[in-house]
Amino acid sequence: xAMAYSPKVRxxxxxxxxxxxxxxxxxxxxxxxxVCGDIMKMYLKIENDxxxxxxxxxxxxxxxxxxxxxxxxxxxxxxIHEAMQLTNKAVVEALDGLPAVKLHCSVLAEEAVKAALLDxxxxxxxxxxxxxxxxxxxxxxxxxxx
Amino acid sequence: xxxxxxxxxxxxxSKTALDAMIPALTENYGNPSSLHALGQTSNQALDEARRTxxxxxxxxPNEIYFTSGGSEADNWAITQLAEQGKKKGKNxxxxxxxxxxxxxxxxxxxxxxxxxxxxxxxxxxGIVRPEExxxxxxxxxxxxTIMYANNEIGTIQPIEELAKVCHEKGVLFxxxxxxxxxxxxxxxxxxxxxxLSLSGHKFHGPKGVGALYCRRGVRLTNFIEGGAQERNRRAxxxxxxxxxxxxxxxxxxxxxxxxxxxxxxxxxxxxIEGIRTIPCSRINGSLEHRxxxxxxxxxxxxxxxxxxxxxxxxxxxxxxxxxxxSGSLDPSHVLxxxxxxxxxxxxxxxxSLDEVNTMEEVDYTLEQLPKxxxxxxxxxxxxxxxxxxxxx
Ligand SMILES: Cc1ncc(COP(=O)(O)O)c(C=O)c1O
Ligand code: FES
Ligand SMILES: [Zn+2]
Ligand SMILES: [Zn+2]
Numbered sequence: 001x002a003m004a005y006s007p008k009v010r011x012x013x014x015x016x017x018x019x020x021x022x023x024x025x026x027x028x029x030x031x032x033x034x035v036c037g038d039i040m041k042m043y044l045k046i047e048n049d050x051x052x053x054x055x056x057x058x059x060x061x062x063x064x065x066x067x068x069x070x071x072x073x074x075x076x077x078x079x080i081h082e083a084m085q086l087t088n089k090a091v092v093e094a095l096d097g098l099p100a101v102k103l104h105c106s107v108l109a110e111e112a113v114k115a116a117l118l119d120x121x122x123x124x125x126x127x128x129x130x131x132x133x134x135x136x137x138x139x140x141x142x143x144x145x146x
Numbered sequence: 147x148x149x150x151x152x153x154x155x156x157x158x159x160s161k162t163a164l165d166a167m168i169p170a171l172t173e174n175y176g177n178p179s180s181l182h183a184l185g186q187t188s189n190q191a192l193d194e195a196r197r198t199x200x201x202x203x204x205x206x207p208n209e210i211y212f213t214s215g216g217s218e219a220d221n222w223a224i225t226q227l228a229e230q231g232k233k234k235g236k237n238x239x240x241x242x243x244x245x246x247x248x249x250x251x252x253x254x255x256x257x258x259x260x261x262x263x264x265x266x267x268x269x270x271x272g273i274v275r276p277e278e279x280x281x282x283x284x285x286x287x288x289x290x291t292i293m294y295a296n297n298e299i300g301t302i303q304p305i306e307e308l309a310k311v312c313h314e315k316g317v318l319f320x321x322x323x324x325x326x327x328x329x330x331x332x333x334x335x336x337x338x339x340x341x342l343s344l345s346g347h348k349f350h351g352p353k354g355v356g357a358l359y360c361r362r363g364v365r366l367t368n369f370i371e372g373g374a375q376e377r378n379r380r381a382x383x384x385x386x387x388x389x390x391x392x393x394x395x396x397x398x399x400x401x402x403x404x405x406x407x408x409x410x411x412x413x414x415x416x417x418i419e420g421i422r423t424i425p426c427s428r429i430n431g432s433l434e435h436r437x438x439x440x441x442x443x444x445x446x447x448x449x450x451x452x453x454x455x456x457x458x459x460x461x462x463x464x465x466x467x468x469x470x471x472s473g474s475l476d477p478s479h480v481l482x483x484x485x486x487x488x489x490x491x492x493x494x495x496x497x498s499l500d501e502v503n504t505m506e507e508v509d510y511t512l513e514q515l516p517k518x519x520x521x522x523x524x525x526x527x528x529x530x531x532x533x534x535x536x537x538x
Binding site for chain 2 (some may be wrong): 059
Protein backbone atom coordinates (compact mmCIF):
# COMPACT_ATOMS: atom_id res chain seq x y z
CA UNK A 1 0.00 0.00 0.00
CA ALA A 2 1.06 3.52 -0.44
CA MET A 3 2.69 4.37 2.82
CA ALA A 4 4.04 7.87 2.99
CA TYR A 5 6.60 8.41 5.72
CA SER A 6 7.00 11.95 7.02
CA PRO A 7 10.29 13.73 6.31
CA LYS A 8 11.11 13.35 9.99
CA VAL A 9 10.65 9.60 9.88
CA ARG A 10 12.81 9.44 6.78
CA UNK A 11 15.49 11.51 8.46
CA UNK A 12 15.54 9.31 11.57
CA UNK A 13 15.58 6.22 9.40
CA UNK A 14 18.40 7.46 7.18
CA UNK A 15 20.51 8.69 10.11
CA UNK A 16 19.24 7.02 13.25
CA UNK A 17 20.44 8.50 16.54
CA UNK A 18 21.93 6.43 19.38
CA UNK A 19 22.52 3.24 17.44
CA UNK A 20 24.67 0.71 19.23
CA UNK A 21 25.17 -1.10 22.48
CA UNK A 22 26.31 -0.15 25.97
CA UNK A 23 28.70 -2.54 27.68
CA UNK A 24 27.63 -3.24 31.26
CA UNK A 25 24.41 -1.32 30.76
CA UNK A 26 22.33 -0.66 33.85
CA UNK A 27 19.18 -1.77 32.09
CA UNK A 28 18.57 -3.79 28.93
CA UNK A 29 15.20 -4.50 27.36
CA UNK A 30 14.37 -6.54 24.29
CA UNK A 31 10.88 -6.69 22.83
CA UNK A 32 9.11 -7.97 19.76
CA UNK A 33 9.72 -11.12 17.78
CA UNK A 34 11.28 -11.99 14.46
CA VAL A 35 8.20 -13.83 13.25
CA CYS A 36 6.27 -10.57 13.21
CA GLY A 37 9.21 -8.72 11.75
CA ASP A 38 10.30 -6.26 14.43
CA ILE A 39 12.68 -6.65 17.38
CA MET A 40 14.01 -3.80 19.47
CA LYS A 41 16.76 -3.92 22.04
CA MET A 42 17.34 -0.92 24.29
CA TYR A 43 20.39 -0.27 26.53
CA LEU A 44 20.34 2.29 29.36
CA LYS A 45 23.14 3.84 31.39
CA ILE A 46 21.63 5.29 34.54
CA GLU A 47 23.28 7.58 37.12
CA ASN A 48 21.39 9.09 40.06
CA ASP A 49 18.08 8.19 38.47
CA UNK A 50 19.04 10.00 35.27
CA UNK A 51 19.40 8.28 31.90
CA UNK A 52 22.85 9.52 30.99
CA UNK A 53 23.16 7.34 27.93
CA UNK A 54 20.91 5.21 25.79
CA UNK A 55 21.57 3.04 22.75
CA UNK A 56 19.42 0.78 20.64
CA UNK A 57 19.61 -2.13 18.21
CA UNK A 58 16.60 -2.79 16.01
CA UNK A 59 15.63 -5.42 13.48
CA UNK A 60 12.65 -4.03 11.67
CA UNK A 61 11.07 -1.79 9.13
CA UNK A 62 11.66 1.91 8.55
CA UNK A 63 9.06 2.82 11.16
CA UNK A 64 10.63 0.51 13.74
CA UNK A 65 14.07 2.04 13.25
CA UNK A 66 12.79 5.63 13.21
CA UNK A 67 10.69 5.12 16.36
CA UNK A 68 13.65 3.53 18.13
CA UNK A 69 15.78 6.49 17.25
CA UNK A 70 13.16 9.02 18.34
CA UNK A 71 12.39 7.18 21.58
CA UNK A 72 16.05 7.23 22.57
CA UNK A 73 16.21 10.97 21.83
CA UNK A 74 13.14 11.57 23.97
CA UNK A 75 14.46 9.80 27.05
CA UNK A 76 18.13 10.72 26.93
CA UNK A 77 19.00 13.03 29.83
CA UNK A 78 15.60 12.46 31.41
CA UNK A 79 15.00 10.94 34.82
CA ILE A 80 13.83 7.37 34.91
CA HIS A 81 10.47 8.59 36.21
CA GLU A 82 10.06 10.83 33.20
CA ALA A 83 11.14 8.04 30.87
CA MET A 84 8.53 5.74 32.38
CA GLN A 85 5.83 8.08 31.13
CA LEU A 86 6.94 7.73 27.52
CA THR A 87 4.07 6.66 25.28
CA ASN A 88 4.11 5.44 21.73
CA LYS A 89 1.77 8.32 20.99
CA ALA A 90 4.43 10.80 22.04
CA VAL A 91 7.00 9.06 19.87
CA VAL A 92 4.68 9.08 16.87
CA GLU A 93 3.83 12.74 17.38
CA ALA A 94 7.48 13.67 17.62
CA LEU A 95 7.95 11.95 14.25
CA ASP A 96 5.07 13.96 12.71
CA GLY A 97 2.95 10.84 12.51
CA LEU A 98 3.16 7.34 11.09
CA PRO A 99 0.98 5.53 8.54
CA ALA A 100 -1.80 3.66 10.33
CA VAL A 101 -0.45 0.22 9.47
CA LYS A 102 2.83 1.18 11.13
CA LEU A 103 1.43 2.13 14.50
CA HIS A 104 2.07 -1.32 15.93
CA CYS A 105 5.77 -0.95 15.14
CA SER A 106 5.83 2.21 17.27
CA VAL A 107 4.35 0.40 20.24
CA LEU A 108 7.59 -1.52 20.41
CA ALA A 109 9.61 1.63 21.14
CA GLU A 110 7.55 2.38 24.23
CA GLU A 111 7.72 -1.25 25.32
CA ALA A 112 11.46 -1.46 24.80
CA VAL A 113 12.09 1.57 27.01
CA LYS A 114 9.85 0.13 29.71
CA ALA A 115 11.43 -3.29 29.49
CA ALA A 116 14.89 -1.75 29.91
CA LEU A 117 13.71 0.26 32.93
CA LEU A 118 12.13 -2.83 34.43
CA ASP A 119 15.44 -4.63 34.00
CA UNK A 120 17.16 -1.79 35.88
CA UNK A 121 14.70 -2.03 38.79
CA UNK A 122 14.92 -5.78 38.91
CA UNK A 123 18.72 -5.89 38.76
CA UNK A 124 18.94 -3.43 41.64
CA UNK A 125 16.28 -5.16 43.69
CA UNK A 126 14.22 -1.98 43.72
CA UNK A 127 10.46 -2.06 44.11
CA UNK A 128 8.96 -2.04 40.61
CA UNK A 129 6.80 1.03 39.95
CA UNK A 130 3.28 0.45 38.76
CA UNK A 131 4.02 1.81 35.27
CA UNK A 132 6.45 -1.03 34.72
CA UNK A 133 4.43 -3.89 36.17
CA UNK A 134 3.54 -5.24 32.75
CA UNK A 135 6.68 -4.24 30.96
CA UNK A 136 8.16 -7.70 30.68
CA UNK A 137 8.20 -8.91 27.08
CA UNK A 138 7.26 -12.53 26.58
CA UNK A 139 7.52 -12.04 22.83
CA UNK A 140 3.87 -12.84 22.41
CA UNK A 141 1.96 -9.65 23.10
CA UNK A 142 -1.06 -8.71 21.05
CA UNK A 143 0.77 -6.15 19.01
CA UNK A 144 3.45 -8.66 18.10
CA UNK A 145 1.31 -11.70 17.52
CA UNK A 146 -1.33 -9.75 15.56
CA UNK B 147 20.66 8.87 -10.35
CA UNK B 148 17.80 6.40 -10.36
CA UNK B 149 18.27 2.72 -11.01
CA UNK B 150 14.95 1.11 -11.72
CA UNK B 151 14.96 -2.54 -10.69
CA UNK B 152 11.22 -2.85 -10.15
CA UNK B 153 10.11 -3.82 -13.64
CA UNK B 154 7.90 -6.63 -12.34
CA UNK B 155 5.79 -3.97 -10.60
CA UNK B 156 5.53 -1.89 -13.73
CA UNK B 157 7.68 -0.69 -16.61
CA UNK B 158 8.32 2.62 -18.30
CA UNK B 159 6.31 3.35 -21.45
CA SER B 160 8.55 2.84 -24.47
CA LYS B 161 8.93 5.39 -27.22
CA THR B 162 7.31 2.93 -29.62
CA ALA B 163 4.29 2.53 -27.35
CA LEU B 164 3.97 6.26 -26.83
CA ASP B 165 4.18 6.95 -30.56
CA ALA B 166 1.38 4.47 -31.12
CA MET B 167 -0.77 6.13 -28.48
CA ILE B 168 -0.46 9.74 -29.57
CA PRO B 169 -2.70 9.55 -32.67
CA ALA B 170 -5.45 7.89 -30.64
CA LEU B 171 -5.17 10.67 -28.07
CA THR B 172 -5.18 13.43 -30.64
CA GLU B 173 -6.53 13.32 -34.19
CA ASN B 174 -8.07 9.82 -34.04
CA TYR B 175 -10.49 10.55 -31.26
CA GLY B 176 -13.49 8.87 -32.89
CA ASN B 177 -15.45 6.18 -31.13
CA PRO B 178 -14.70 2.83 -32.79
CA SER B 179 -18.43 2.06 -32.67
CA SER B 180 -19.34 5.16 -34.71
CA LEU B 181 -20.11 4.71 -38.39
CA HIS B 182 -18.59 7.99 -39.60
CA ALA B 183 -15.11 8.32 -40.96
CA LEU B 184 -13.46 9.26 -37.67
CA GLY B 185 -15.10 6.33 -35.95
CA GLN B 186 -13.99 3.96 -38.67
CA THR B 187 -10.40 5.16 -38.46
CA SER B 188 -10.47 4.30 -34.79
CA ASN B 189 -12.10 1.00 -35.52
CA GLN B 190 -9.32 0.15 -37.95
CA ALA B 191 -6.72 1.02 -35.34
CA LEU B 192 -8.53 -1.24 -32.90
CA ASP B 193 -8.61 -4.12 -35.41
CA GLU B 194 -4.97 -3.62 -36.18
CA ALA B 195 -4.04 -3.72 -32.49
CA ARG B 196 -6.07 -6.85 -32.00
CA ARG B 197 -4.34 -8.51 -34.92
CA THR B 198 -0.95 -7.55 -33.53
CA UNK B 199 -1.67 -8.91 -30.07
CA UNK B 200 -3.10 -12.11 -31.55
CA UNK B 201 -0.04 -12.62 -33.75
CA UNK B 202 2.30 -12.15 -30.80
CA UNK B 203 0.54 -14.98 -28.98
CA UNK B 204 -0.05 -17.31 -31.90
CA UNK B 205 -3.80 -16.69 -31.63
CA UNK B 206 -6.58 -15.47 -33.91
CA PRO B 207 -7.78 -11.85 -33.60
CA ASN B 208 -11.28 -12.92 -32.60
CA GLU B 209 -9.82 -14.77 -29.63
CA ILE B 210 -8.50 -11.55 -28.07
CA TYR B 211 -10.62 -9.47 -25.69
CA PHE B 212 -9.23 -6.18 -24.45
CA THR B 213 -9.62 -5.44 -20.76
CA SER B 214 -8.58 -2.84 -18.21
CA GLY B 215 -5.56 -4.92 -17.24
CA GLY B 216 -4.36 -8.21 -15.87
CA SER B 217 -6.62 -8.18 -12.83
CA GLU B 218 -9.75 -7.82 -14.91
CA ALA B 219 -8.67 -10.55 -17.31
CA ASP B 220 -8.07 -12.90 -14.38
CA ASN B 221 -11.38 -12.04 -12.72
CA TRP B 222 -13.24 -12.45 -15.98
CA ALA B 223 -11.79 -15.80 -16.97
CA ILE B 224 -12.11 -17.37 -13.57
CA THR B 225 -15.53 -16.13 -12.47
CA GLN B 226 -17.22 -16.73 -15.80
CA LEU B 227 -15.85 -20.22 -16.34
CA ALA B 228 -16.56 -21.16 -12.76
CA GLU B 229 -20.13 -19.99 -13.17
CA GLN B 230 -20.56 -22.01 -16.34
CA GLY B 231 -19.09 -25.03 -14.65
CA LYS B 232 -21.49 -24.67 -11.76
CA LYS B 233 -24.43 -24.85 -14.14
CA LYS B 234 -23.15 -28.26 -15.22
CA GLY B 235 -22.71 -29.37 -11.65
CA LYS B 236 -18.97 -28.70 -11.60
CA ASN B 237 -18.04 -26.91 -8.42
CA UNK B 238 -14.32 -27.61 -8.10
CA UNK B 239 -11.39 -25.35 -9.05
CA UNK B 240 -7.67 -25.94 -9.04
CA UNK B 241 -5.04 -23.27 -8.60
CA UNK B 242 -1.77 -22.85 -6.70
CA UNK B 243 -0.78 -21.38 -3.37
CA UNK B 244 1.33 -18.62 -4.92
CA UNK B 245 -0.91 -16.95 -7.48
CA UNK B 246 -1.22 -13.20 -7.77
CA UNK B 247 -3.98 -11.75 -5.58
CA UNK B 248 -6.03 -11.06 -8.70
CA UNK B 249 -6.42 -14.84 -8.97
CA UNK B 250 -6.27 -15.82 -5.29
CA UNK B 251 -8.90 -13.36 -4.12
CA UNK B 252 -11.18 -14.25 -7.02
CA UNK B 253 -10.89 -17.92 -6.17
CA UNK B 254 -11.42 -17.18 -2.47
CA UNK B 255 -14.67 -15.44 -3.27
CA UNK B 256 -15.84 -18.42 -5.29
CA UNK B 257 -14.86 -20.63 -2.39
CA UNK B 258 -17.14 -18.59 -0.15
CA UNK B 259 -19.91 -19.08 -2.68
CA UNK B 260 -19.76 -22.84 -2.56
CA UNK B 261 -16.84 -23.85 -4.76
CA UNK B 262 -14.25 -26.29 -3.58
CA UNK B 263 -10.71 -25.22 -4.34
CA UNK B 264 -7.52 -27.26 -4.46
CA UNK B 265 -4.37 -25.22 -3.96
CA UNK B 266 -1.45 -27.05 -5.51
CA UNK B 267 1.85 -27.01 -3.69
CA UNK B 268 4.61 -25.13 -5.48
CA UNK B 269 7.43 -26.86 -3.60
CA UNK B 270 10.68 -25.26 -2.50
CA UNK B 271 11.66 -24.41 -6.04
CA GLY B 272 8.39 -22.61 -6.82
CA ILE B 273 7.31 -25.07 -9.51
CA VAL B 274 4.01 -26.94 -9.81
CA ARG B 275 4.28 -30.67 -10.53
CA PRO B 276 2.11 -31.86 -13.46
CA GLU B 277 1.54 -35.24 -11.81
CA GLU B 278 0.14 -33.49 -8.75
CA UNK B 279 -2.20 -31.55 -11.00
CA UNK B 280 -3.31 -34.80 -12.63
CA UNK B 281 -4.05 -36.31 -9.23
CA UNK B 282 -6.06 -33.26 -8.16
CA UNK B 283 -8.39 -33.16 -11.17
CA UNK B 284 -11.87 -34.57 -10.49
CA UNK B 285 -14.90 -35.14 -12.67
CA UNK B 286 -16.40 -31.99 -11.17
CA UNK B 287 -13.37 -29.77 -11.85
CA UNK B 288 -14.57 -26.70 -13.74
CA UNK B 289 -11.27 -24.91 -14.33
CA UNK B 290 -7.56 -25.07 -13.65
CA THR B 291 -5.79 -21.73 -13.29
CA ILE B 292 -2.02 -21.68 -12.86
CA MET B 293 0.21 -18.66 -13.41
CA TYR B 294 2.75 -18.78 -16.22
CA ALA B 295 5.53 -17.16 -14.21
CA ASN B 296 5.45 -15.94 -10.65
CA ASN B 297 5.64 -12.20 -10.09
CA GLU B 298 7.80 -12.37 -6.96
CA ILE B 299 10.22 -15.23 -7.46
CA GLY B 300 10.02 -15.42 -11.24
CA THR B 301 9.65 -19.18 -11.49
CA ILE B 302 8.28 -20.44 -14.79
CA GLN B 303 5.71 -23.23 -14.75
CA PRO B 304 5.70 -26.21 -17.15
CA ILE B 305 2.72 -24.73 -18.96
CA GLU B 306 2.63 -27.10 -21.90
CA GLU B 307 2.62 -30.15 -19.64
CA LEU B 308 0.04 -28.68 -17.30
CA ALA B 309 -2.25 -27.85 -20.23
CA LYS B 310 -1.80 -31.37 -21.57
CA VAL B 311 -2.81 -32.89 -18.26
CA CYS B 312 -5.94 -30.72 -18.25
CA HIS B 313 -6.92 -31.67 -21.77
CA GLU B 314 -6.44 -35.35 -21.16
CA LYS B 315 -9.02 -35.00 -18.44
CA GLY B 316 -11.26 -32.62 -20.38
CA VAL B 317 -10.72 -29.61 -18.13
CA LEU B 318 -10.14 -26.02 -19.25
CA PHE B 319 -6.78 -24.41 -18.54
CA UNK B 320 -6.31 -20.70 -17.77
CA UNK B 321 -2.97 -19.08 -17.12
CA UNK B 322 -2.18 -15.66 -15.66
CA UNK B 323 0.70 -14.81 -17.99
CA UNK B 324 1.03 -11.19 -16.89
CA UNK B 325 4.71 -11.64 -15.98
CA UNK B 326 5.52 -13.84 -18.96
CA UNK B 327 4.05 -12.09 -21.98
CA UNK B 328 6.70 -10.07 -23.78
CA UNK B 329 9.44 -11.80 -21.79
CA UNK B 330 9.08 -15.46 -22.76
CA UNK B 331 8.21 -17.12 -26.07
CA UNK B 332 4.51 -17.95 -25.99
CA UNK B 333 2.32 -19.71 -28.50
CA UNK B 334 -1.09 -20.47 -27.11
CA UNK B 335 -1.93 -23.02 -29.80
CA UNK B 336 1.28 -24.99 -29.51
CA UNK B 337 1.15 -24.88 -25.73
CA UNK B 338 -2.52 -25.81 -25.52
CA UNK B 339 -3.56 -22.79 -23.48
CA UNK B 340 -7.33 -22.26 -23.37
CA UNK B 341 -7.35 -18.87 -21.67
CA LEU B 342 -4.54 -16.43 -20.92
CA SER B 343 -4.37 -13.08 -19.13
CA LEU B 344 -1.89 -10.35 -19.96
CA SER B 345 -1.27 -6.77 -18.94
CA GLY B 346 0.22 -3.94 -20.99
CA HIS B 347 2.31 -2.23 -18.35
CA LYS B 348 4.61 -5.20 -17.74
CA PHE B 349 6.28 -4.90 -21.16
CA HIS B 350 6.61 -1.13 -21.63
CA GLY B 351 3.02 -0.52 -22.64
CA PRO B 352 0.71 1.78 -20.69
CA LYS B 353 -1.06 0.95 -17.43
CA GLY B 354 -4.75 0.18 -17.16
CA VAL B 355 -4.96 -1.98 -20.27
CA GLY B 356 -4.66 -5.70 -20.79
CA ALA B 357 -6.20 -8.59 -22.64
CA LEU B 358 -7.78 -11.95 -22.21
CA TYR B 359 -7.12 -14.62 -24.81
CA CYS B 360 -9.94 -17.13 -25.00
CA ARG B 361 -9.64 -20.02 -27.42
CA ARG B 362 -12.38 -20.33 -30.03
CA GLY B 363 -14.79 -22.96 -28.90
CA VAL B 364 -14.54 -22.00 -25.25
CA ARG B 365 -17.71 -20.22 -24.28
CA LEU B 366 -16.90 -16.94 -22.63
CA THR B 367 -19.81 -15.18 -20.96
CA ASN B 368 -20.10 -11.41 -20.49
CA PHE B 369 -18.25 -9.82 -17.69
CA ILE B 370 -19.39 -6.23 -18.09
CA GLU B 371 -22.90 -5.59 -19.39
CA GLY B 372 -23.72 -2.70 -21.69
CA GLY B 373 -22.73 -1.88 -25.26
CA ALA B 374 -21.63 -4.29 -27.94
CA GLN B 375 -17.88 -3.78 -27.62
CA GLU B 376 -15.51 -6.75 -27.68
CA ARG B 377 -18.01 -8.82 -29.63
CA ASN B 378 -20.70 -8.24 -27.00
CA ARG B 379 -18.57 -9.70 -24.25
CA ARG B 380 -17.17 -6.66 -22.52
CA ALA B 381 -19.07 -3.42 -22.68
CA UNK B 382 -17.51 0.03 -22.51
CA UNK B 383 -15.96 2.36 -25.07
CA UNK B 384 -12.53 0.96 -25.77
CA UNK B 385 -9.37 2.45 -24.27
CA UNK B 386 -7.99 2.95 -27.74
CA UNK B 387 -4.82 4.85 -26.80
CA UNK B 388 -3.99 2.18 -24.25
CA UNK B 389 -4.78 -0.68 -26.60
CA UNK B 390 -2.66 0.79 -29.42
CA UNK B 391 0.21 1.44 -27.02
CA UNK B 392 0.03 -2.04 -25.58
CA UNK B 393 -0.04 -3.69 -29.02
CA UNK B 394 2.97 -1.70 -30.21
CA UNK B 395 4.89 -2.47 -27.02
CA UNK B 396 4.10 -6.15 -27.27
CA UNK B 397 5.20 -6.36 -30.89
CA UNK B 398 8.45 -4.62 -30.01
CA UNK B 399 9.04 -6.97 -27.07
CA UNK B 400 8.32 -10.08 -29.12
CA UNK B 401 10.44 -8.88 -32.05
CA UNK B 402 13.41 -8.41 -29.72
CA UNK B 403 12.74 -11.32 -27.41
CA UNK B 404 15.94 -13.21 -28.04
CA UNK B 405 18.36 -10.33 -27.73
CA UNK B 406 16.53 -8.93 -24.71
CA UNK B 407 16.59 -12.32 -23.01
CA UNK B 408 20.30 -12.66 -23.60
CA UNK B 409 21.04 -9.20 -22.25
CA UNK B 410 18.75 -9.40 -19.22
CA UNK B 411 19.78 -12.93 -18.28
CA UNK B 412 23.44 -11.89 -18.15
CA UNK B 413 22.62 -9.05 -15.76
CA UNK B 414 20.40 -11.26 -13.64
CA UNK B 415 23.05 -13.93 -13.35
CA UNK B 416 25.70 -11.44 -12.35
CA UNK B 417 23.43 -10.12 -9.60
CA ILE B 418 22.65 -13.61 -8.38
CA GLU B 419 26.31 -14.55 -8.38
CA GLY B 420 27.19 -11.42 -6.41
CA ILE B 421 24.40 -11.91 -3.88
CA ARG B 422 25.47 -15.49 -3.29
CA THR B 423 28.78 -14.26 -1.90
CA ILE B 424 26.93 -12.40 0.86
CA PRO B 425 26.85 -14.49 4.04
CA CYS B 426 23.51 -15.83 5.29
CA SER B 427 21.69 -15.05 2.10
CA ARG B 428 19.70 -17.26 -0.23
CA ILE B 429 18.19 -17.00 -3.68
CA ASN B 430 14.50 -17.91 -3.72
CA GLY B 431 13.00 -20.06 -6.43
CA SER B 432 14.39 -22.29 -9.14
CA LEU B 433 17.49 -20.92 -10.83
CA GLU B 434 16.84 -22.94 -13.94
CA HIS B 435 13.19 -22.16 -14.64
CA ARG B 436 13.22 -18.47 -14.03
CA UNK B 437 12.22 -15.25 -15.76
CA UNK B 438 15.26 -13.62 -17.37
CA UNK B 439 14.88 -10.50 -15.23
CA UNK B 440 14.00 -11.88 -11.80
CA UNK B 441 16.26 -11.86 -8.77
CA UNK B 442 14.71 -12.70 -5.41
CA UNK B 443 16.83 -13.13 -2.32
CA UNK B 444 16.51 -13.32 1.46
CA UNK B 445 19.06 -11.89 3.84
CA UNK B 446 18.93 -13.15 7.38
CA UNK B 447 19.06 -10.71 10.26
CA UNK B 448 17.50 -7.81 8.42
CA UNK B 449 13.98 -6.73 7.57
CA UNK B 450 13.06 -6.15 3.94
CA UNK B 451 11.43 -2.75 4.15
CA UNK B 452 14.42 -1.12 5.78
CA UNK B 453 16.63 -2.69 3.12
CA UNK B 454 14.33 -1.28 0.48
CA UNK B 455 14.36 2.20 1.98
CA UNK B 456 18.13 2.20 2.20
CA UNK B 457 18.49 1.06 -1.40
CA UNK B 458 16.11 3.87 -2.29
CA UNK B 459 18.36 6.36 -0.50
CA UNK B 460 21.14 5.16 -2.81
CA UNK B 461 18.90 5.60 -5.85
CA UNK B 462 17.97 1.95 -6.33
CA UNK B 463 14.27 1.11 -6.74
CA UNK B 464 13.46 -2.43 -5.66
CA UNK B 465 10.70 -4.29 -3.85
CA UNK B 466 10.31 -6.68 -0.96
CA UNK B 467 7.86 -9.29 0.24
CA UNK B 468 8.20 -8.34 3.88
CA UNK B 469 5.05 -7.77 5.93
CA UNK B 470 6.03 -4.21 6.59
CA UNK B 471 6.11 -3.36 2.87
CA SER B 472 2.91 -5.07 1.93
CA GLY B 473 0.86 -2.99 4.32
CA SER B 474 -0.34 -6.24 5.84
CA LEU B 475 1.07 -8.01 8.83
CA ASP B 476 2.25 -11.19 7.18
CA PRO B 477 5.17 -11.57 4.82
CA SER B 478 4.48 -12.44 1.21
CA HIS B 479 2.28 -15.49 0.65
CA VAL B 480 4.62 -16.47 -2.18
CA LEU B 481 7.63 -16.80 0.09
CA UNK B 482 5.57 -18.69 2.65
CA UNK B 483 4.30 -20.94 -0.16
CA UNK B 484 7.84 -22.05 -0.99
CA UNK B 485 8.29 -22.96 2.66
CA UNK B 486 10.31 -20.07 4.04
CA UNK B 487 9.81 -19.40 7.74
CA UNK B 488 8.30 -15.98 8.44
CA UNK B 489 11.41 -14.60 10.09
CA UNK B 490 13.41 -15.25 6.93
CA UNK B 491 10.65 -14.16 4.57
CA UNK B 492 10.67 -10.73 6.26
CA UNK B 493 14.18 -10.19 4.90
CA UNK B 494 13.37 -10.53 1.23
CA UNK B 495 14.38 -8.43 -1.71
CA UNK B 496 13.17 -8.53 -5.31
CA UNK B 497 15.16 -6.93 -8.08
CA SER B 498 13.35 -7.15 -11.40
CA LEU B 499 15.40 -6.22 -14.42
CA ASP B 500 14.63 -5.48 -17.96
CA GLU B 501 16.41 -4.64 -21.22
CA VAL B 502 16.49 -0.94 -20.34
CA ASN B 503 18.84 -1.70 -17.42
CA THR B 504 22.61 -1.78 -17.77
CA MET B 505 25.54 -3.77 -16.44
CA GLU B 506 26.81 -0.57 -14.77
CA GLU B 507 23.61 -0.47 -12.73
CA VAL B 508 24.18 -4.07 -11.74
CA ASP B 509 27.76 -3.32 -10.67
CA TYR B 510 26.70 -0.28 -8.66
CA THR B 511 24.00 -2.31 -6.91
CA LEU B 512 26.47 -5.06 -6.07
CA GLU B 513 28.71 -2.39 -4.56
CA GLN B 514 25.97 -0.78 -2.46
CA LEU B 515 24.02 -3.83 -1.34
CA PRO B 516 26.68 -5.42 0.91
CA LYS B 517 27.38 -2.05 2.57
CA UNK B 518 23.71 -1.48 3.29
CA UNK B 519 23.31 -4.99 4.64
CA UNK B 520 26.28 -4.48 6.90
CA UNK B 521 24.81 -1.27 8.31
CA UNK B 522 21.47 -2.93 8.97
CA UNK B 523 22.97 -6.11 10.37
CA UNK B 524 25.24 -4.08 12.63
CA UNK B 525 22.17 -2.64 14.30
CA UNK B 526 20.15 -5.85 14.31
CA UNK B 527 19.65 -7.78 17.54
CA UNK B 528 18.66 -10.79 15.43
CA UNK B 529 22.00 -10.72 13.64
CA UNK B 530 23.80 -10.33 16.95
CA UNK B 531 22.04 -13.41 18.25
CA UNK B 532 22.87 -15.37 15.12
CA UNK B 533 26.54 -14.51 15.46
CA UNK B 534 26.52 -15.47 19.10
CA UNK B 535 25.06 -18.84 18.21
CA UNK B 536 27.65 -19.27 15.49
CA UNK B 537 24.99 -19.40 12.81
CA UNK B 538 26.75 -16.75 10.74
C1 LIG C 1 1.09 -12.20 -12.05
C2 LIG C 1 0.25 -10.97 -12.10
N1 LIG C 1 -1.07 -11.08 -12.30
C3 LIG C 1 -1.86 -10.01 -12.36
C4 LIG C 1 -1.36 -8.73 -12.19
C5 LIG C 1 -2.30 -7.57 -12.23
O1 LIG C 1 -2.21 -6.85 -13.43
P1 LIG C 1 -2.81 -5.39 -13.53
O2 LIG C 1 -1.98 -4.52 -12.67
O3 LIG C 1 -2.69 -5.03 -14.97
O4 LIG C 1 -4.23 -5.45 -13.09
C6 LIG C 1 0.02 -8.57 -11.97
C7 LIG C 1 0.67 -7.28 -11.77
O5 LIG C 1 0.38 -6.44 -10.98
C8 LIG C 1 0.84 -9.71 -11.91
O6 LIG C 1 2.15 -9.62 -11.69
S1 FES D 1 6.58 -6.23 22.94
FE1 FES D 1 7.13 -8.11 23.68
S2 FES D 1 5.89 -9.44 22.60
FE2 FES D 1 5.27 -7.51 21.87
ZN1 LIG E 1 5.07 -6.29 14.12
ZN1 LIG F 1 7.41 -2.79 11.19
